[in-house]
Amino acid sequence: MQLSVTGIVRRFGTVAALGGVDLDVAEGEFLTILGPSGSGKTTLLKAIAGFEIPDEGAVTLGGLDVTLAPPRSREVGMVFQNYALFPHMSVAQNIAFPLEMRRRPRAEVRQRVEAALRLVELEGMAARLPRQLSGGQQQRVALARAVVFDPKLLLLDEPFGALDRKLRESLQLEVRRLQRRLGLTTLFITHDQEEALIMSDRIAVMDKGRIQQIGRPGDLYARPASRFVADFLGESNLLEGRAGQGVAQLPGFGAVPLPGAAAQPDGPVTLLLRPEALRVEAAAAPLPCRATGTVLETVFLGQSAKLRLRVEGGAEMLARLPLRPSDPPPPAEGVVVTLGFAPEDLHVVPQG
Amino acid sequence: MPRHRPRSNRPRSNRPSPGKILLGAFAGLVFFFLLLPLLVVFPISLSSAAYLQFPPPGFSWQWYQRYLDDPGWIEATWRSLQVAALCTALAMGLGVPLAFFLARSRLPGVRLLDRLTAAPIIVPTIILSIALYGVFARLQLVGEWYGLAIAHTVLALPFVVILVGAGLRGFDETQEQAAAGLGAAWPWIVWRVTLPQLRPSLVSAAFLSFVSSFDELVLAMFLSGAAMTLPKKMFDNILMEIDPTIAAVSVLQILLVAVALGLTSLFGRGALTTTITR
Numbered sequence: 001m002q003l004s005v006t007g008i009v010r011r012f013g014t015v016a017a018l019g020g021v022d023l024d025v026a027e028g029e030f031l032t033i034l035g036p037s038g039s040g041k042t043t044l045l046k047a048i049a050g051f052e053i054p055d056e057g058a059v060t061l062g063g064l065d066v067t068l069a070p071p072r073s074r075e076v077g078m079v080f081q082n083y084a085l086f087p088h089m090s091v092a093q094n095i096a097f098p099l100e101m102r103r104r105p106r107a108e109v110r111q112r113v114e115a116a117l118r119l120v121e122l123e124g125m126a127a128r129l130p131r132q133l134s135g136g137q138q139q140r141v142a143l144a145r146a147v148v149f150d151p152k153l154l155l156l157d158e159p160f161g162a163l164d165r166k167l168r169e170s171l172q173l174e175v176r177r178l179q180r181r182l183g184l185t186t187l188f189i190t191h192d193q194e195e196a197l198i199m200s201d202r203i204a205v206m207d208k209g210r211i212q213q214i215g216r217p218g219d220l221y222a223r224p225a226s227r228f229v230a231d232f233l234g235e236s237n238l239l240e241g242r243a244g245q246g247v248a249q250l251p252g253f254g255a256v257p258l259p260g261a262a263a264q265p266d267g268p269v270t271l272l273l274r275p276e277a278l279r280v281e282a283a284a285a286p287l288p289c290r291a292t293g294t295v296l297e298t299v300f301l302g303q304s305a306k307l308r309l310r311v312e313g314g315a316e317m318l319a320r321l322p323l324r325p326s327d328p329p330p331p332a333e334g335v336v337v338t339l340g341f342a343p344e345d346l347h348v349v350p351q352g
Numbered sequence: 353m354p355r356h357r358p359r360s361n362r363p364r365s366n367r368p369s370p371g372k373i374l375l376g377a378f379a380g381l382v383f384f385f386l387l388l389p390l391l392v393v394f395p396i397s398l399s400s401a402a403y404l405q406f407p408p409p410g411f412s413w414q415w416y417q418r419y420l421d422d423p424g425w426i427e428a429t430w431r432s433l434q435v436a437a438l439c440t441a442l443a444m445g446l447g448v449p450l451a452f453f454l455a456r457s458r459l460p461g462v463r464l465l466d467r468l469t470a471a472p473i474i475v476p477t478i479i480l481s482i483a484l485y486g487v488f489a490r491l492q493l494v495g496e497w498y499g500l501a502i503a504h505t506v507l508a509l510p511f512v513v514i515l516v517g518a519g520l521r522g523f524d525e526t527q528e529q530a531a532a533g534l535g536a537a538w539p540w541i542v543w544r545v546t547l548p549q550l551r552p553s554l555v556s557a558a559f560l561s562f563v564s565s566f567d568e569l570v571l572a573m574f575l576s577g578a579a580m581t582l583p584k585k586m587f588d589n590i591l592m593e594i595d596p597t598i599a600a601v602s603v604l605q606i607l608l609v610a611v612a613l614g615l616t617s618l619f620g621r622g623a624l625t626t627t628i629t630r
Contacts, residue, residue, distance in 0.1 A: 074533075080529075084524065101536045
C-alpha cells in the first residue's frame with residue numbers, strides 16, 4: 001500500500017539522526033534508501049517499522065496514520081540484516097508465526113505456509129531448523145515469513161550483506177521478481193550503490209539525516225543533484241573548471257562547450273564525467289574534447305579495464321574501457337595516451 | 353594404473369604434544385580429587401561394620417535398610433524435597449522477571465543493582481540466618497517448612513538472576529523486534545521467542561536453586577526447628593551416633609542430584625548453541 005513519510009525528525013541528544021525526511025512510496029513501488037552508514041537510513045526504517053517513535057512528523061500507511069502505532073499492528077513485513085529467524089523453530093514454524101499471531105485457522109496456516117515455501121522454492125525444507133540451512137536459504141525463509149501474511153509494506157534492511165557475490169546477485173533478481181509478482185510496496189535499505197541500481201524503481205540517496213536526491217536509477221546516475229550523490233552513486237570524474245559564455249575552461253582539455261549553457265552562470269563550475277564516457281587512443285580520436293594523459297594504473301576487470309590517468313596540465317581521471325576478447329591489451333602504466341569525451345556526456349553538478 | 357604417492361606427503365605425526373599430555377594428566381588429577389569423597393563414601397555405605405571404617409570389612413545393605421525403615425529419615429527427605437521444590441518455584445518466579453529488568457532496563461543505576469544481586473552470596477550464611485531468625489520468629493515462620501523455603505529463596509535468587517541474566521545478554525534482541533513486527537504482542541514474544549531460547553539458562557538456574565536448597569544446612573539449623581530437613585537430620589545423626597547410615601543417605605542424595613543433573617543436561621541443551629550460531 002501507499003507509504004507516506006512527512007517531516008520526520010528524530011534526535012538522539014543533540015544529534016539529529018533524521019533531520020526532516022519526506023518520502024512517498026507509491027503502491028507496488030520498489031524504493032531504495034541508499035546511504036552510507038550513519039546517514040540515518042536505519043533510523044528511518046525503524047520509524048516506519050515502529051521500533052522508533054519520531055520526535056516530529058508522521059508516517060502514513062495506506063492512508064492510515066501509524067506514527068505512534070506499535071509494530072505489531074502496522075502490518076509491515078520486514079527482513080532483518082541478520083534475518084532474525086527464530087532458531088528454535090523449524091522453517092515451517094517460522095513462516096507460520098505471523099499467521100498464528102493473527103489467529104488464522106490451522107488449515108489456512110498450513111496452506112499459506114506451503115504456498116510461501118513454494119514461492120521461495122524451499123518446499124523440501126519445511127522441517128529443517130534455520131541453522132541447518134545455508135545463508136541464502138535462510139534469507140529466503142526470512143522473506144517468506146515477511147510476506148506470508150500479505151503485509152501492506154515490505155521492508156528489507158540490507159538483507160544481502162552476509163552473502164557472497166554470486167549468490168547475492170541471483171537473490172537480488174529473485175527478490176525483485178517476487179516483489180513484482182506480489183505487487184508489494186517495498187522499501188529497501190542499503191549502502192551498496194550497485195545493489196540499489198539493480199533493484200530499484202526509484203532511489204532516495206540519504207546523507208546526514210536527509211534525503212539528498214530521489215529519482216529513477218538512470219536519472220540519478222546521469223544527473224546527480226550534488227557532489228555527494230555524484231560521488232556516492234557509481235564512479236565519477238568530478239572536474240573543476242571556470243564557466244563563461246557557454247563554455248567551461250577545463251585544465252588539459254581547454255574550452256569545452258557546456259550542456260544547458262544558457263542557464264549556466266559564469267564562475268567556477270563542477271562537471272561530472274562518468275569513467276565510461278572518457279575514451280582513450282583510437283576511440284578518443286573522433287571526439288571533440290581531447291587531452292593528453294599518462295596512465296598511472298591499469299586494472300583488468302574481465303569485460304572491461306579501469307585506467308587511472310593524469311591529464312597533462314590537469315587532474316587525475318578514471319576511464320573505463322570496454323574490452324572484447326579480440327581487443328589488444330589496454331595501455332600499460334607509464335604510457336602516454338590521447339583522451340577524449342563528447343561534451344554531451346558532461347553533467348553540470350549543482351554547487352553547494 | 354600405478355598409484356603414485358606424492359613425495360611431499362610424508363605421514364605426519366598426530367602424537368599429542370608434551371603440553372597436551374601434561375594438561376591431560378593435570379585434569380585427571382583434579383578429577384580424582386573431585387571424585388575422592390565419592391570413592392570413600394560409596395564403599396562405606398555398603399559396609400558390614402557398625403562404625404565408619406575404610407576400607408569396609410565386608411558387604412551389606414543394612415544401612416540402606418535402616419534408612420528406609422526409619423520414618424524420621426523418610427520424613428526429613430520428603431520435607432527437604434518439598435522445601436527445595438518451593439524454593440525453586442519462588443526463586444524462578446521472582447528471579448526471572450528481575451533478570452529481565454536488570455538486563456533490559458536503561459535506567460541509571462541498574463548496573464549497580466545488577467552487581468548487588470550477588471549480595472546474599474557474599475553475606476555469611478550465619479549472619480543471614482541470625483537476621484532471618486529474628487524476622488521469622490516474629491512472623492511465626494520458624495519451624496514451618498515453607499518458612500525455610502522462603503529463606504532458601506534468598507540464597508537461590510542470585511543464581512537465577514546471574515544465570516538468566518547472562519542468557520538474556522547473549523540473546524539477540526532483534527528476534528523480539530522481528531516477532532513484534534510479525535504481529536506478536538509482548539506476552540507472546542516472551543513466551544514463544546525469548547523464553548524457549550533461554551531454556552538452558554532457565555534449566556541450569558532451576559537446578560542450582562533446587563540443589564542449593566536441598567543441600568543447605570546453616571539456615572535449616574536456625575529455622576527448621578523440629579521440622580527437620582535432610583541435611584539437618586544428617587547433622588544431628590552425626591552428633592549423636594556415628595554409623596554408616598549417614599553414608600547410605602549421602603549416596604542416595606548424590607544419586608538424586610546426579611539424576612537432576614542428567615535431566616538438566618537433557619532438557620537444557622541445544623537452544624543455546626543455536627542462539628550462538630545465529
